[in-house]
Amino acid sequence: MIIILLGAPGAGKGSQAELLVKRYNIPHISTGDIFRDNFKNETPIGKLAKEYIDKGQLVPDSLTNDIVRERLSAKDVSNGFILDGYPRNINQAEALDKILKRFGWEITRVINIATPLDLLVKRISGRRVCSNCGAVYHIENKKTKHEGICDICFNPVVQREDDNEQTVLTRIKIYEEQTKDLIDYYNEKGLLSNVSGITIPQTDKEVVEILGE
Numbered sequence: 001m002i003i004i005l006l007g008a009p010g011a012g013k014g015s016q017a018e019l020l021v022k023r024y025n026i027p028h029i030s031t032g033d034i035f036r037d038n039f040k041n042e043t044p045i046g047k048l049a050k051e052y053i054d055k056g057q058l059v060p061d062s063l064t065n066d067i068v069r070e071r072l073s074a075k076d077v078s079n080g081f082i083l084d085g086y087p088r089n090i091n092q093a094e095a096l097d098k099i100l101k102r103f104g105w106e107i108t109r110v111i112n113i114a115t116p117l118d119l120l121v122k123r124i125s126g127r128r129v130c131s132n133c134g135a136v137y138h139i140e141n142k143k144t145k146h147e148g149i150c151d152i153c154f155n156p157v158v159q160r161e162d163d164n165e166q167t168v169l170t171r172i173k174i175y176e177e178q179t180k181d182l183i184d185y186y187n188e189k190g191l192l193s194n195v196s197g198i199t200i201p202q203t204d205k206e207v208v209e210i211l212g213e
Contacts, residue, residue, distance in 0.1 A: 003111075
């Protein structure tokens with residue numbers, strides 16, 4: 001089973017992916033997580049990608065395609081996987097098609113999580129992340145037990161540089177501009193399904209109806 005999750009930043013792709021991992025026992029591949037690992041380790045790719053992300057811009061396709069190609073060569077994806085944050089545009093979708101063809105794989109479904117703009121901004125600008133282990137919290141919906149301290153490793157939680165409101169609005173605008181054609185691309189292939197992104201339970205209910213238990 002190969003599932004692609006589409007949705008603007010803050011739509012809940014990560015939360016939905018966690019539920020799909022448990023349900024189908026396949027890995028969750030997030031380009032955002034891959035890049036952040038590179039940031040943490042200060043790799044050349046990480047430093048280059050961070051310059052774009054800190055400005056609210058998308059990482060160039062060639063860099064993203066190379067990272068995804070490498071990740072899909074790993075053994076743990078042989079029974080399927082969930083893609084979150086990739087592809088973001090037609091160029092990336094066509095690159096993914098070539099990767100999948102090489103391995104003889106086919107996309108099961110493309111799930112587009114549609115969420116109102118005001119809710120997206122509220123979710124992202126209120127997000128906080130542990131500076132050490134990466135655990136994710138929210139100032140309203142998922143507070144830490146002790147203010148500003150991670151529940152898991154007890155290190156400080158911080159707001160990512162790209163999670164401030166102005167950068168969030170820029171990211172959403174870029175996302176919408178670049179993914180409009182992508183949504184049409186998968187819709188024409190008969191692979192696209194739209195679901196509500198207002199609450200996690202509602203999103204999951206609609207996804208299960210599409211994919212099955």
